[in-house]
Amino acid sequence: MKNKQNLIKIIIALVLVLGISLMQHTPTAVADVPLQEDISNVIHIDVTYDPGTKTYSAGGFSFEELQQFGAPEIPDEIWALLTVFNNLSIRVIGDEIQLLTDDAKLFSMAFDENARQFVYDMLNVYVEGGRVDRARAESWLEQADFDFTLRKTKAVSEPLRIQLATLLQVKIAESGAISVEGIPTGMGLTGDTAALMEAASIENAKICWSKGVVNGEVNGSLLPQITLYEDGVIVIDRAFGLNLGDLSPIFESSFGAGIVLGDGAPVVGECLP
Amino acid sequence: MSRALRVILITIGVILLLYAVYTVFGRPAIPLPAIRYPVPAGQPLHDIITATESNQVRVTLNTKGKLEMLSEDDELVTLDYTPETLANTVDLALRLAPGQTLTAYQEFVQRYPIYPHLAKYVNNFFYGILPLRISVILTPNP
Numbered sequence: 001m002k003n004k005q006n007l008i009k010i011i012i013a014l015v016l017v018l019g020i021s022l023m024q025h026t027p028t029a030v031a032d033v034p035l036q037e038d039i040s041n042v043i044h045i046d047v048t049y050d051p052g053t054k055t056y057s058a059g060g061f062s063f064e065e066l067q068q069f070g071a072p073e074i075p076d077e078i079w080a081l082l083t084v085f086n087n088l089s090i091r092v093i094g095d096e097i098q099l100l101t102d103d104a105k106l107f108s109m110a111f112d113e114n115a116r117q118f119v120y121d122m123l124n125v126y127v128e129g130g131r132v133d134r135a136r137a138e139s140w141l142e143q144a145d146f147d148f149t150l151r152k153t154k155a156v157s158e159p160l161r162i163q164l165a166t167l168l169q170v171k172i173a174e175s176g177a178i179s180v181e182g183i184p185t186g187m188g189l190t191g192d193t194a195a196l197m198e199a200a201s202i203e204n205a206k207i208c209w210s211k212g213v214v215n216g217e218v219n220g221s222l223l224p225q226i227t228l229y230e231d232g233v234i235v236i237d238r239a240f241g242l243n244l245g246d247l248s249p250i251f252e253s254s255f256g257a258g259i260v261l262g263d264g265a266p267v268v269g270e271c272l273p
Numbered sequence: 274m275s276r277a278l279r280v281i282l283i284t285i286g287v288i289l290l291l292y293a294v295y296t297v298f299g300r301p302a303i304p305l306p307a308i309r310y311p312v313p314a315g316q317p318l319h320d321i322i323t324a325t326e327s328n329q330v331r332v333t334l335n336t337k338g339k340l341e342m343l344s345e346d347d348e349l350v351t352l353d354y355t356p357e358t359l360a361n362t363v364d365l366a367l368r369l370a371p372g373q374t375l376t377a378y379q380e381f382v383q384r385y386p387i388y389p390h391l392a393k394y395v396n397n398f399f400y401g402i403l404p405l406r407i408s409v410i411l412t413p414n415p
Contacts, residue, residue, distance in 0.1 A: 200368035221361040224354035232342070232349030239324035240317075 041144045041166050046158035048151045049074075051083045059160030065245045085152065092146035116141070133169075133182045140166060159249040165270045167206065167258040174198075174262045194261075203264030208256035208271035215271075302335045302406040311414035322413045325349075330411045336399035356396050 049056040055063035056074065063071075074082075089100040092111065099106045109115065116138070123132045143166060151157075171179045176189035189197075206217040212230070216223040230251050237244045258267025312319045322330050325344035333341045340352040354362070367375050382388055399405055 196369060200365070202368075218361070218365055221364075222358050223362055223365070224352050224358045227348075227351040227353070229348050229350065231344075231347045235321060235324045235344065235349055239320040 040163075041140065042147075042161065042163040043144065044147045044149075044158075044161035046149045046151070046160075048153045048155055048157040049082055050154045051079050051152070053154075054079055057155075057157040060157055060246055060249045062156055062246075068243065068245070082150075082152070085150070087152070088150040090146075090148040092141070092144065111141075136169065136181055159246075159252055161249075162253040162255055164255040165272065167256050167267060167269065167271060169266070170257045170259045172197075172259065172261045197261055202261055204261065204267050205259045206256065206267045206269065207259070208254075210254040210271065212251050300337075300402075300404060302337050302404040304406040304408070307331075307408040307410050309410045309412065311412050313414045318411065319413050322411055328413060331408055332411065333406060333408045335404060335406045337404035338400060356393070356400050359396060360393070 045059055047056060047058045054074065056066070057063055058066060058071075061069070085101055087100075087102050089098075091098045091100070095111050096108055097111045098108045120132045120134055120137060169181050171182075172189060172194070173179070174194065176191060176194040178185050178187050178189070201219070203219050205219075208215045212228045214226040214228065216226075230247050233244065233247055236242070237247075254271065256271030258269075260266055312322060318330075322328065327345040329344070330349070331341075331343045333339075333343065335341075338354050340354070342349040342351075367378055
């Protein structure tokens, strides 16, 4: 009898100790977010061309693939000009634009305030129904490293490399018209979709794509993280006959957008890798 | 002390002891038997399954916060969630749902106000305390 009482005491003590220790155990997770001190935007576009066949490749896409996307044929005058060069590179680094041919610097130009103002004025004339937001453009240029190469070879160009930490500001007007960084795209949501989003009180959204990983927020509320794998997208492509072509450029890129609907509050922040 | 009380206490003790061991091992998700579901032809999911090399897709829900879609050993798509992000998604889905779904849900909640709390509790329970792994193997139905 005494043994049973001792057993019960031990069990009660055990229950209390384990119960308290379990209650005090709060599940924790350590987010494996790499620290990034320098937020920058890198855009590398490689174009290869073959004057013999009058074909070109850009961003890792072959001429045939580019034609599927509606890429135009290059006029003969441009081909005549391109034949002169073997390699041509345009680099925008900070306040300077460099033009290099065959790895030799052809000329460099200060991309100072006056030069930038000239470019913005030109764009404002070119862009119908929209104006370049100077503050946004300056913010982009401050953090951008732009590299454009043009090579005379039959080989397919290197994949497009886009690493954008700064969010592209996308605005969807009440009519459904979509503009990117203040420039109208000519595309828009259907009236039903725009009305649905308005009825759902969606003011803004943030979407970040980083090499297949998609992070999203709607009205500042976090959504689950989705990871798309290249093999998975190939299966979807095969299943529905989408003809998406080579997906490696997009799976090597990082970019994001802050989408504002109507008069919603602008999206702030960056897309960290 | 009555015999019944002793049995209850011993049972609770054993359960807590087992749970403590389970916690020490990192609380892995408990796998439930996989369910096979043949998807009829004509559905978009059927096209996806037949586009894979293995001709089958496994959808696995780990209630610890992961939903995976796999074909053989290849991952097709993964979704990582927390109770917070899942609740945000459900809220967004309700607001974007066509027809009177949101109104119907709001009426249901008015009638059973405990429902959102119960759903949150169940979600947190299977997320943090007793995670399960539920798999559905999708095959094409010829």
